[in-house]
Amino acid sequence: xxxxxxxxxxxxxxxDAIEAALRxxxxxxHAEREEVFPARVLNMITxxxxxxxxxxxxxxxxxxxxxxxxxxxxAYEPRRERLDARVTVSTHHPASxxxxxxxxxxxxVELGDRHLxxxxxxxxxxxxxxxxxxxxxxxxxxxxIDELLPLAQAVLLDSVEEPDHADALxxxxxxxxxxxxxxxAWLRSTPWRERVxxxxxxxxxxxxxxxxxxVTVRHHPRSTAAAALLVGWLASRLHWRSSRLVGVNGExxxxxxxxxxxxxxxxxxxxxLQVPGLQGITVETAAGHRLRLDRGPGGLRARFSGxxxxxxxxxxxxxxxxxxxxxxxxIRQALLRDPTYLPALGDxxxxxA
Amino acid sequence: MAVAAxxxxxxxxxxxxxxxxLERQPVPPTxxxxxxxxxxxxxxxxxxxxxxxxxxxxxxERFYLIGVSRKEKAHEDYRRECEEAIExxxxxxxxxxxxxxxxxxxxxxxGTFDDDSVYKALGDCMDASEKDAGEPLNRAFYLSTAPAFFxxxxxxxxxxxxxxxxxxxxxxxxxxxxxxxxxxxRELNREVLAVFDETSIYRIDHYLGKETxxxxxxxxxxxxxxxxxxxxxxxxxxxxxxxxxxxVGTRAExxxxxxxxxxxxxxxxxxxxxxxxxxxxxxxxxxEVRNEKVKVLDAIPEPTPGDIDQMAVRxxxxxxxxxxxxxxGYLEEEGVPADSNTETYAALRLEVDNWRWAGVPFYLxxxxxxxxxxxxxxxxxxxxxxxxxxxxxxxxxxxxQLVLTVQPNEGVSLRIGAKIPGTRMIIRPVNMEFLYGTAxxxxxxxxxxxxxxxAMRGDPTLFTRNDEVEGQWRICDPIVxxxxxxxxxxxxxxxxxxxxxxxxxxxxxxxxxxxx
Numbered sequence: 064x065x066x067x068x069x070x071x072x073x074x075x076x077x078x079d080a081i082e083a084a085l086r087x088x089x090x091x092x093h094a095e096r097e098e099v100f101p102a103r104v105l106n107m108i109t110x111x112x113x114x115x116x117x118x119x120x121x122x123x124x125x126x127x128x129x130x131x132x133x134x135x136x137x138a139y140e141p142r143r144e145r146l147d148a149r150v151t152v153s154t155h156h157p158a159s160x161x162x163x164x165x166x167x168x169x170x171x172v173e174l175g176d177r178h179l180x181x182x183x184x185x186x187x188x189x190x191x192x193x194x195x196x197x198x199x200x201x202x203x204x205x206x207x208i209d210e211l212l213p214l215a216q217a218v219l220l221d222s223v224e225e226p227d228h229a230d231a232l233x234x235x236x237x238x239x240x241x242x243x244x245x246x247x248a249w250l251r252s253t254p255w256r257e258r259v260x261x262x263x264x265x266x267x268x269x270x271x272x273x274x275x276x277x278v279t280v281r282h283h284p285r286s287t288a289a290a291a292l293l294v295g296w297l298a299s300r301l302h303w304r305s306s307r308l309v310g311v312n313g314e315x316x317x318x319x320x321x322x323x324x325x326x327x328x329x330x331x332x333x334x335x336l337q338v339p340g341l342q343g344i345t346v347e348t349a350a351g352h353r354l355r356l357d358r359g360p361g362g363l364r365a366r367f368s369g370x371x372x373x374x375x376x377x378x379x380x381x382x383x384x385x386x387x388x389x390x391x392x393x394i395r396q397a398l399l400r401d402p403t404y405l406p407a408l409g410d411x412x413x414x415x416a
Numbered sequence: 417m418a419v420a421a422x423x424x425x426x427x428x429x430x431x432x433x434x435x436x437x438l439e440r441q442p443v444p445p446t447x448x449x450x451x452x453x454x455x456x457x458x459x460x461x462x463x464x465x466x467x468x469x470x471x472x473x474x475x476x477e478r479f480y481l482i483g484v485s486r487k488e489k490a491h492e493d494y495r496r497e498c499e500e501a502i503e504x505x506x507x508x509x510x511x512x513x514x515x516x517x518x519x520x521x522x523x524x525x526x527g528t529f530d531d532d533s534v535y536k537a538l539g540d541c542m543d544a545s546e547k548d549a550g551e552p553l554n555r556a557f558y559l560s561t562a563p564a565f566f567x568x569x570x571x572x573x574x575x576x577x578x579x580x581x582x583x584x585x586x587x588x589x590x591x592x593x594x595x596x597x598x599x600x601x602r603e604l605n606r607e608v609l610a611v612f613d614e615t616s617i618y619r620i621d622h623y624l625g626k627e628t629x630x631x632x633x634x635x636x637x638x639x640x641x642x643x644x645x646x647x648x649x650x651x652x653x654x655x656x657x658x659x660x661x662x663x664v665g666t667r668a669e670x671x672x673x674x675x676x677x678x679x680x681x682x683x684x685x686x687x688x689x690x691x692x693x694x695x696x697x698x699x700x701x702x703x704e705v706r707n708e709k710v711k712v713l714d715a716i717p718e719p720t721p722g723d724i725d726q727m728a729v730r731x732x733x734x735x736x737x738x739x740x741x742x743x744x745g746y747l748e749e750e751g752v753p754a755d756s757n758t759e760t761y762a763a764l765r766l767e768v769d770n771w772r773w774a775g776v777p778f779y780l781x782x783x784x785x786x787x788x789x790x791x792x793x794x795x796x797x798x799x800x801x802x803x804x805x806x807x808x809x810x811x812x813x814x815x816x817q818l819v820l821t822v823q824p825n826e827g828v829s830l831r832i833g834a835k836i837p838g839t840r841m842i843i844r845p846v847n848m849e850f851l852y853g854t855a856x857x858x859x860x861x862x863x864x865x866x867x868x869x870x871a872m873r874g875d876p877t878l879f880t881r882n883d884e885v886e887g888q889w890r891i892c893d894p895i896v897x898x899x900x901x902x903x904x905x906x907x908x909x910x911x912x913x914x915x916x917x918x919x920x921x922x923x924x925x926x927x928x929x930x931x932x
Contacts, residue, residue: 104856361516
């Protein structure tokens with residue numbers, strides 16, 4: 064699929080002028096070719112430090128079809144006095160003739176400290192009315208997110224990016240009272256949650272869900288929050304009572320309490336893991352069954368053993384999504400609702416309190 | 417996981433609380449057996465679908481694939497063929513590690529489908545898979561062969577007891593066409609049902625796996641504004657079109673024995689008609705949805721020999737132009753007999769005789785080498801009872817038309833009248849468009865990915881039940897028979913055109929075919 068861009072830019076501009084430019088570019092694109100249509104799925108407002116605009120643009124470019132239909136990048140440079148803007152309307156040409164060509168819009172607005180108090184009045188005219196809006200501030204700037212939150216239905220964050228994992232989860236919980244939170248740390252656990260759920264879906268093993276005796280999650284050193292969310296998910300789904308984990312020899316350990324037994328919980332760092340997220344999970348049951356899942360080439364490596372069974376080891380195929388894939392999935396999730404995140408977050412916060 | 421004695425597979429299982437909130441629900445451990453494993457469908461559709469499921473991590477935790485076909489070859493050779501087919505036909509470039517993981521559990525059993533030793537070897541192969549997995553595996557037999565082999569394979573599966581498993585589910589997936597006549601369909605149903613329960617049979621109509629076809633039900637039953645209009649009081653007529661711009665290509669042998677009516681109308685287009693005309697089901701489980709579709713088929717009168725010439729038209733494409741090129745007529749196509757009377761175009765006018773639809777014609781048409789490739793449902797509403805505008809201003813007023821496009825450019829379009837800007841009140845029709853591609857971030861999976869997953873999960877909603885198949889044939893069979901008994905030559909239409917002029921004879925006064 065090829066792409067052509069129509070660009071407008073202006074220094075010392077206003078939101079009205081930017082919005083007018085968007086309309087003009089869309090009309091021109093449609094007049095040029097009848098089969099082009101603007102995508103109307105999702106607004107995304109991104110607040111970034113100006114120096115990192117290029118890096119963020121690259122990350123968003125990589126998400127491919129999950130790119131928001133209208134992206135508004137608020138590029139922040141503290142001492143900037145003037146509002147400058149660049150509007151790009153991209154036509155994504157179809158591979159086959161006769162198919163529709165999609166238009167996506169990107170608006171980059173460069174602004175400074177003096178604009179922060181009125182930030183909402185700059186962003187509001189630039190989003191498409193009636194479309195859901197996702198807010199993302201990858202470099203912190205919590206106060207800015209708070210200011211823009213009334214414009215958004217969903218907030219994208221990554222709990223593993225925050226310096227303190229307990230604070231990160233508290234922040235996610237606070238935001239979730241005002242908008243739907245899409246946490247990339249949670250999405251990194253999706254394949255693991257799917258696989259653990261599927262393993263225990265086997266009829267003869269399902270009753271043992273109530274007999275889990277230990278859970279160990281291996282994670283990137285900076286991804287404690289993702290590990291805690293995975294255990295939090297098990298705890299909330301299986302009605303465990305979580306308690307605070309304590310640091311011992313570089314790992315967090317503790318116990319959760321089920322109606323029939325306690326569950327040993329361990330969050331171990333896996334320094335060998337090069338990317339944020341999880342390296343593996345081991346789940347044991349009181350009946351002596353043990354399931355271990357680890358990252359491997361081409362999927363998850365599974366090992367299963369039991370008191371009366373032979374050990375089995377195999378690969379469950381699945382391609383790694385990579386960080387770009389996780390970000391794309393985060394954008395897609397802004398249109399969905401996962402009812403299991405908040406309960407998992409609650410238990411994860413208890414464990415990391 | 418070794419098979420433990422006395423596993424409580426038959427006891428009611430507790431719910432799995434871990435599946436809540438997951439987009440992808442677990443699929444039970446399965447061995448999938450493809451009969452016709454080296455055929456065109458397997459190579460172009462089934463194997464790429466399996467790869468894409470693997471890529472997305474959507475296959476069962478334990479998954480084994482066994483190919484069965486006539487040609488003698490080693491497991492390794494078959495794996496290599498699978499790899500080539502996936503690399504060539506997959507919708508995404510394969511990840512070498514994922515592909516390797518998938519192919520590790522691929523086996524091949526050679527032999528003819530009536531040979532007992534094939535089923536012995538297949539049984540051994542499935543036992544080996546279970547031993548390797550250490551647990552019972554569901555079995556899904558996918559019949560991707562010529563229809564003549566369906567009863568043979570099913571019979572042998574029954575004789576060899578491969579259709580039974582004490583600790584797991586056994587399912588049979590059957591490709592279309594399900595019979596070539598009502599009698600054959602009934603006989604095939606009898607033979608298949610002698611071995612498998614109806615609940616274990618998954619008759620594929622791949623149209624039902626298409627997102628846009630599934631969305632028909634969402635469109636009708638999730639939007640309050642359409643259903644009040646969806647009846648004889650407001651709808652004038654319905655047109656369902658499945659037009660192709662290509663000729664028979666390499667499918668001449670199959671196509672010449674089938675024809676347009678059997679190829680598309682009897683199955684896909686009847687399914688579309690059912691989805692347009694069905695009553696709202698109580699819920700969206702398989703039985704409720706399929707019950708409602710069967711009621712629609714039951715409400716369509718069986719054509720009598722005297723009716724057929726007035727309600728059905730057939731034709732064959734002659735030479736013409738397509739894509740700026742001269743193209744041959746059907747009879748000049750390679751592999752087509754020079755005296756063939758097979759129709760490449762078929763159009764029907766059907767009535768659905770029930771409270772909702774009495775008197776509303778349903779026009780169905782399909783053909784090859786038409787002007788454009790399009791599959792759509794066009795619902796034309798009755799005109800307004802009175803036009804208050806001046807005569808000049810009213811000239812452009814046309815009845816509202818709702819068009820649901822299944823492919824390409826999936827979407828919904830509503831034709832409405834609007835005033836032309838200016839000092840006078842002059843109306844002309846304009847379209848309100850909704851295009852799927854503009855409104856969702858996700859890419860629709862291939863129909864076969866969805867259907868294979870559903871069959872392995874045991875969800876028959878998107879498959880055709882025995883009484884649906886027989887209902888479809890009850891309507892089409894008299895037409896097929898009449899046409900078979902009527903000598904040619906058939907009316908001709910120019911390749912690349914709108915179809916035969918004879919098709920207009922089906923229309924009531926005032927009704928028109930939409931431009932293709």
